[in-house]
Amino acid sequence: KQEVTQIPAALSVPEGENLVLNCSFTDSAIYNLQWFRQDPGKGLTSLLLIQSSQREQTSGRLNASLDKSSGRSTLYIAASQPGDSATYLCAVEETSGSRLTFGEGTQLTVNP
Amino acid sequence: SAVISQKPSRDICQRGTSLTIQCQVDSQVTMMFWYRQQPGQSLTLIATANQGSEATYESGFVIDKFPISRPNLTFSTLTVSNMSPEDSSIYLCSVNPTGTDTQYFGPGTRLTVL
Numbered sequence: 198k199q200e201v202t203q204i205p206a207a208l209s210v211p212e213g214e215n216l217v218l219n220c221s222f223t224d225s226a227i228y229n230l231q232w233f234r235q236d237p238g239k240g241l242t243s244l245l246l247i248q249s250s251q252r253e254q255t256s257g258r259l260n261a262s263l264d265k266s267s268g269r270s271t272l273y274i275a276a277s278q279p280g281d282s283a284t285y286l287c288a289v290e291e292t293s294g295s296r297l298t299f300g301e302g303t304q305l306t307v308n309p
Numbered sequence: 310s311a312v313i314s315q316k317p318s319r320d321i322c323q324r325g326t327s328l329t330i331q332c333q334v335d336s337q338v339t340m341m342f343w344y345r346q347q348p349g350q351s352l353t354l355i356a357t358a359n360q361g362s363e364a365t366y367e368s369g370f371v372i373d374k375f376p377i378s379r380p381n382l383t384f385s386t387l388t389v390s391n392m393s394p395e396d397s398s399i400y401l402c403s404v405n406p407t408g409t410d411t412q413y414f415g416p417g418t419r420l421t422v423l
Contacts, residue, residue: 209346231412239417241403243412
């Protein structure tokens with residue numbers, strides 16, 4: 198059974214800092230990995246999707262990497278801003294169109 | 310992409326009653342997913358709903374407790390039956406639009422059971 202773990206559970210940083218969020222998964226036979234953002238009391242917003250054949254994806258200040266063989270992904274946030282404060286979730290999809298298995302999330306606070 | 314709406318956005322219900330949550334998508338999709346997010350926890354899949362067939366439930370979730378309807382390719386409902394305080398959660402629907410691997414989520418329904 199696939200298990201997804203995220204470290205750290207919570208992170209508080211001053212504005213402007215670069216930071217890394219970590220995600221690991223137990224079964225490397227995945228189809229893709231997605232990073233989501235969730236604001237308090239809200240739904241999920243997709244940030245980045247990495248296919249199993251890819252190594253990384255970038256969108257603006259966000260960069261996500263994938264090392265499928267070791268079961269790890271990282272989300273790098275450059276020059277963090279208070280508006281980045283949210284919970285970040287990673288999720289793996291094992292086959293196309295199948296359900297997602299989520300990690301517990303990292304709660305990020307960026308202090309002005 | 311896909312735009313998903315859910316109704317209601319939140320509700321407070323009494324123990325023993327039932328609540329039906331609606332999920333509407335702006336495009337036709339084959340599968341719709343229903344997730345539960347209990348307080349302080351991550352998302353857990355309840356069931357997958359295909360149009361024209363019975364929903365497929367994950368371990369720990371049963372049809373009698375969470376009946377699902379999927380009358381067409383843009384709409385689904387999830388009912389939380391005979392509710393107890395342990396059912397207090399955010400319920401989210403999601404879809405995989407045709408031609409994309411990204412899953413899109415609705416804004417969620419925040420349910421509180423007293």
